[in-house]
Amino acid sequence: MTANFSIGLFVFAAYLVALLPLIAGAAIGGVAGLVVGATITAALWVLIGLAAAALNAIVLAAAYLYASEGAVPQQFDASLLRDAFTSK
Numbered sequence: 001m002t003a004n005f006s007i008g009l010f011v012f013a014a015y016l017v018a019l020l021p022l023i024a025g026a027a028i029g030g031v032a033g034l035v036v037g038a039t040i041t042a043a044l045w046v047l048i049g050l051a052a053a054a055l056n057a058i059v060l061a062a063a064y065l066y067a068s069e070g071a072v073p074q075q076f077d078a079s080l081l082r083d084a085f086t087s088k
Contacts, residue, residue, distance in 0.1 A: 007059065011052040018044035 018041055025037020062073050063084060072078040 007052060007055050011048060014048045014052075015045060018048060 021040035021044070022034075022037040025033040025035070025040075027033075028037075062076050063081065065071055065073060066076075066081040067085065072081055
């Protein structure tokens with residue numbers, strides 16, 4: 001069995017959007033704008049990383065519960081969990 005799910009694409013998009021403060025800071029000009037933009041971008045990247053790790057843990061826990069016991073948590077769609085696994 002292999003797992004066919006990931007939140008990586010959404011996290012990558014969020015990281016790209018988080019670059020906007022850095023770009024805006026560089027466009028404003030000066031060292032101060034660049035430092036402020038870089039600081040905001042770094043803080044957003046940390047928050048995105050924490051949120052991504054939490055979401056990944058939630059999805060993996062639901063997949064583990066489904067794979068080990070066949071039970072689907074009520075917050076998840078049974079067909080999505082069932083289709084998350086395919087044979088090698």
